[in-house]
Amino acid sequence: MKRIALISEHASPLASLGGTDAGGQNVYVAQVARHLAELGHTVDVFTRRDAAHLPQVMNWVPGVRVIHVPAGPARVLPKEDLLPLMGDFTRFMASFMAREGQYDLLHANFWMSGLVAADLKRQLGVPFVITFHALGKVRRLHQGEADGFPDDRFAIEERLVREADRIVAECPQDEADLRDLYDADPARIVTVPCGFDPAEFTPRGRREARIRLGLDPDETVVLQLGRMVRRKGVDDAIRGFARATRQLGIPARLLVVGGNSPDPDPALTPELGRLREVAREEGVEDRVTFTGSRERAHLRDYYSAADVFISTPWYEPFGITPLEAMACGTPVLGAQVGGIQYTVVDGVTGALVPPRNPDALGERLGELLADPARRERMGQAALERVRTHFTWEGVARQLAEVYREVGEEVERVIPALALHSGHRAAPDAAVERAFGNLIATLTRARSELQPQIVAAAGAIVACFERGGKVLVCGNGGSAADAQHFAAELVGRFLIPGRRGLPVISLTADSAMLTAWSNDIGFGDVFARQVEAFGQPGDLLLTISTSGRSPNIVAAMEAARARGVTTLALLGGSGGDALVLADLPLLVPSTDTPRIQEVHILALHLICELVEEQISAGVPAHLPTALPASVRLTPPGSTPLISAPTSSAQGVNV
Template sequence: MSQTPPVSQSRHPRATFSAGPQRQAIALILVHNDPALEFQREEASGSRVYVNQISEALAKLGWQVDVFTRKTNPDDPTIVQHSPHHRTIRLVAGPQEFIPRDRLLEHMPAFVEAFRKFQTKDGFHYPLVHTHYWLAGWVGLQLKQESNIQLVHTYHSLAAVKYAGMAQKPLVADHRMAVERHTLVGANCIVATSPQEQETLRELVATPGNVQVIPGGTDLDVFHQMSRSDARAQLGLSPSENVVLHVGRFDPRKGIETLVRACAQIKQMDTLAGEPLRLLLVGAADDAESLAERDRIQSLVAELGLNAVTEFVGQVGHDRLPLYYTAADVCVVPSQFEPFGLVALEAMACGTPVVASDVGGLKFAVVPEETGLLVAPQDVDGFAGAIARILSDDLWAHRLRRQASLRVQQNFSWSAVAARLSDLYRRLLAQSLTGDLLSVPMAPTTAAALSSLPAEPLEQPLVNVS
């Protein structure tokens, strides 16, 4: 998505919830990853894509969509107008510079105050706020305490999964886990992107709370089937190579080590003996953690004798990413957990079979034997066998490609996702006006669930509410 020219801030009449020509204003909040930037540091890019795409699709359905994020550069415009009814608003909360997300919580009170001031100055009232990722969830709970808003939240990732089995957790871990529990109990509705994420929320976060499953989507204008030979020619890849692709940031939880070890096994398999193999690792590494992981993977590649067949591609823009998906014989998603699995859907939209971990939303995105294969996470032998099975059976792989693309077209367009979200928003707003309940009972927002959220969030851990 290209950045559109910014426009100056202007005052607007207060929006009202009506069927007339005046649009209802809603706020989407993504604090840590500016949706208006063409590229951002390798942090939560999936959530940025989600917010970008769903905002534009909701605007087309008749909403006035304002997306709020934290300003990270004093030279950036305060407001970016993407389309007539979709804009990004950058609020000053802490230093106007990049701050790693694990160090942003202390600036969230300032973000809340900046949001309040914007509403007052700009004349907008947002009766519904949809927050994304746990930091925005903290903001949303504060706003809900102060005014009668309908709060919707999407997690995008969960601390209970991310920190499971981690020997050294970051200082913010306890705060994050508590905020995520508070959000599940205190929000009017949680949007889970797969039935598996809904199940994980119930098992690991909290039992109370209203959870609705609305999957994420894929930009079918960008990700679609095209000529594989043309894609390979543009990328300088040989038509005869077996191309294995991974797309994602360098993070131990992404399971890249499993893929590399699986490729080392594939090189030795009799069924593929003599056939050239190419491993493409697409994704940036631009912070200390991801740089360390990339260096570790590079050392492993050298140790396993895969230097000649492995390419560390780096960051690739959405204008060229479909070429990599299309050129690949198989896209591998060996993550230890994915709440949704956007990479799997993008690959499938391009007609590329997927071999993925049998976890989280990947179990929802990939249909075994029809659009790809699922393997237990960290199972090197299992991944090697699944990848080799697709590479060695051209007829079956062709069928997988056709079925993968069809599944995404029928189930995961952003317009379809936006239509379901729009219906949810309208039911929530109607409930706020009439007091009627949704068909699924809403979670009560108890004072006890919210009162322990501290004004100074880093001074002491939050209280468990599960």
């Protein structure tokens, strides 16, 4: 079993259930997710939250959750406007994965989701597979100026082609485009088609379907169904239909199903007005019925009622509707483009014509309409073909095989994971998870903590400049960090030749710590030392992953009471320490070791910045650090940046 994340930034699987605007990608993502779950995988589908009522995590069907990603406003946006939101999308996924664990594989759908997957691969090392669904360069060839996507798309797609572990081509044409236009490595392309669901689409008697739809059972019916955009070539279907019926003189009807509303309203679907005009021009306005959109549950009736299904777009990456028509036993008259020329076998399951050619379309449609027995045979052959090659279950099996191969490759390229026993190791889940979580935490910390790190260094430098000192404390791992920090600054970090800086770790004096804890209590073991050493103008740096350790909280209270500035490296909710800190640095994680790992980075950075600022303008040769006890001069008495004095030892140069 694998944990798979499907990423589909604009096309939600939920929209495939009766949604009026569901395109092929919605159906693909929904069906692939369901069928992968049926094969025993667990699947999360990440899609942009495009309505306010959508919950962040939704259990959709067994084994599949839909994760609504808060990126941009919670309303539907044109997909052409989504690219700037992909950074937020990626950050959300990284923190989601930090909380809930890594996926074995990401499967991106469409180029913008691919960008998210590629960035997550770089950050977290998770492999990814991509199905483009449509390629920018192909779209530009066909749509020219009408293509509203930015030119950045091409470079991003080229990057994805280079970085994806596998590229899923949907048909041989898609594969050729990937090779010819994007120079894709053939070894990493796999062709896996789209599919249909036999539970959804199976033939219903033609007569019965027509009665259910209120159509004349004896009329010849030609069906055009799909989104109403210009490139779908609906106008060519109308013109071809007009030529065929004029020629034959038979009473036929063309049903045009689709649009943005259940009633055919040109105000909501502008293309509709243009198409009505085409029907009028061709003299078939009374033979063409525009139905408006229909819910998915009713499409089976439409496909079954038709004698011929027409799908003649200018280009089509795959084309799911011809499959669905074939699954209802209806022959397809398709354009010789994209996936249609692959699913429809010319002369066997229907006919193929060149795109944007109403004359050729009319001619082939006429032949089909004139020969009911041939149509019947073709319908049967169509049904057999789709049931053998194009079920979603089969698609999911092929994809699962691709994921398995990718998983094996990932294991092979991590030789460190090979067990001494000689077995090839599966990547250790705990190791993978820890790396993934740390990387995700660092990614967030990188943007959230930078200003605080710089401010913390500034506060420490200011403290030193006014003659103050830094007291530092923590428990357990943080006690070690406190000593580590003191050692870097009392001693030296990166820059040789600077003087020692007055930092005292309150965790280092074991006699004091044990006596006080033994005789009085551990709760104020640091507070006691703050009272003993702290002077107004000093700075207390506390390190705590929870912010709740009583001795840390007490030390901060003691500091505030004495005019000592408080700086706190924290994690989780920050606890009581958060409000006691003049300057808190809260690591965005609740995982103690990961918080500590980020703390140590922050401490090193603070050392680096402090040292840099202290050293700027300070002569290169300064006395070496003195023992801590000697450095306890009252504030103000020894300016930190002072004229050089000579050093007998000079070990720091």
